[in-house]
Amino acid sequence: MRLILNQKIICSLSIGLISFSAMTLAGGLEDGYPDDTSVNGPAFFGFVRDDRGSHLPKATVTLKENAGPSVKVVSNILGVYRTHIRPEVKVEAVTISCEKAGYKQLKLVRRPQKTSKLIETDCIMQKE
Secondary structure (H helix, E strand, C coil): CHHHHHHHHHHHHHHHHHHHHHHCCCCCCCCCCCCCHHHHCCEEEEEEEECCCCECCCCEEEEEECCCCEEEEECCCCCEEEECCCCCCCHHHEEEEEECCCEEEEEEEEECCCCCCEEEEEEEEEEC
């Protein structure tokens, strides 16, 4: 009985680690998303988390280009968002903000990428 319980625990942990490792590359071209950046422009992506590191689903992420339109997207159940603005967007001219009822935005963390096709920015939120 104990052996079966241990096997179930190991199996559950393995599945969880596999799922988590796939999501660590939330906006990458190797994560199951097609490489649509040549048509749609750079992919803006990242995680919305609270200040303890927990994922925040259903948070609204707004991307605003200085002289252009804004785009809003909602984070999924794992707190992941991914979207585009337009093909010719200047990445440095885009500001990102996050909103969720009961939370306030603490900071944004923009991670350096090896390519200008992918722009990762994580939102860190705090309960009000």
